[in-house]
Amino acid sequence: MQGFLQFRRRRMPSVAMALFAAAAIGPALAARPAAAQTLRIAMAGETTSADPHNYALGPNTTLSQHIFEALTEIDADLKVAPGLATRWERQDDRTWIFHLREGVRFQNGDSFGAPDVVYSYCRILNNPGEVVQSFSRLVRRIARLEVLDEHTLRLTTKVPEPLLLSDISNLSILPRRLAGEAKPDFNAGESCGVSGPWPTPAQFNDGTAAIGTGPYRLVSYTPGGAIILERNDGYWGTKPDWKTVRLTPVTAAGPRLAGLLAGDQDMIEAPATGDLPRLRQNADFNLANKQTTRLIFIQLDTARSPSPFVQGGDGPNPLQDARVRQALSLAIDRKAIEQRVMDGVATPATQFLPLGMVGTIPDLPVLPYDPAKAKALLAEAGYKDGFSLTFHATNNRYINDARLAQALAQYWNRVGVKVELDTMPSAVFFGRRGKRDFSASMGGWSTDADETMLFFRSWLMSTDRERGLGTSNYGGWSDPKFDDLAGQAMRTMDQPARAELLQQAGRVALEQMPVIPVQFENAVWAFRKDLTYEGRVDQTTNAAEIHPAK
Incomplete structure (x- = not known):
């Protein structure tokens, strides 16, 4: 493990300098009163749109949850709660009745009602700016949407949807006024009977279409720059403490910390793990540490041969062999990474979600580290002398992502796989990944429901655009046995029976290993001592949940 120790030593001087600065800057913190009306948050990632x-990117969710709401919401611990719907009942396996909240107004003064839901779901189906079916895949599972009266909806799904209540928490509601004179009809086909234009992402970015029912309204949005929000004093729910919120993307950990220490930021997301021990000892700051479901994983191209970044894009693709994929997993010492790369702010993966969630396999140990067996599997697959690949990863999106990618590359090099590492900003990475540019890439994903179905549905099932399946299956893996088990689970409303099917599907995926689980992140926030924040499992930052300390 000498390589990891050397890597950390190179990092220490800059960390020490930043924390040394805290001693000099600390007294300046008292100059900002606890009851200040502006809350300044430095985000670890950039939003890509106000639409x-x-x-469905974490920073985008952080922004949208301040402005918009959905029929249901997911609380800080992934539990479904009422949102713009106050209650619901299921008439059969496919039919739901939703009773909508009365007295709610959009930020432009319009009253909220059932036709706004119809318009919003239609707009999701007709949004050419959408990336990788982030939301339309959910709406396409709905067969009919009927307005029974201004505050009652009947929603019928194409097949049973056990996670419907979680799914619709992602579907933000917009005012029907944006349709102009048109009256969208969800049941009139994918165009909803509308021939005119739908709002564009540019109209959300300039604020003209960014109209929601949430606790804040959008004042200004600048790609890559500060986003300004102002409290919606007509909000139907609990009024947030802060009149103004400033969300600023600062993708490098060092400048984020410097902003906090200098008093330019009140809270920062994801401080560097090496800075945490001394931050804990600094009485001017508090930390929130929340265990999350964010899986950091490696996605492999199993569909193409040759693959563009394996063996120089020439010849057979070794990643199509499950023995090679298992070898890459066996080469990784996840426990060592937790301690030496992540400084304890991660949990080594045993499978695709943390133990105890619905569909996880009980009592699985951490995925094994066995480099000798890895070499044997490579030799058995015909790659005794290894092969070459380029490994792509972000360098500003996940906790210690560049360091983690370097560690993974070192492990693979040790078993004979010649790795060239290519890290890049998330804004570049996600666009390229969406085009399936990579052969082996590191990604991250967190669920908004406490069961494995969402990961299986998006990342592992065979891609089927019309059914909204496999929308993030960039590696193109397809396995009939897995699809059958996961497909049965998707249609099973009984949770114990569904959990058993998901466990069987999980065993298939772990045997075939098209996606290699590495670890689950812990989410960490650092903030001024006169604030309180509990953190969220989904790793978003919600200003309405941040309060002055009492």
């Missing part, structure tokens, strides 16, 4: 139907 809530554009891309």
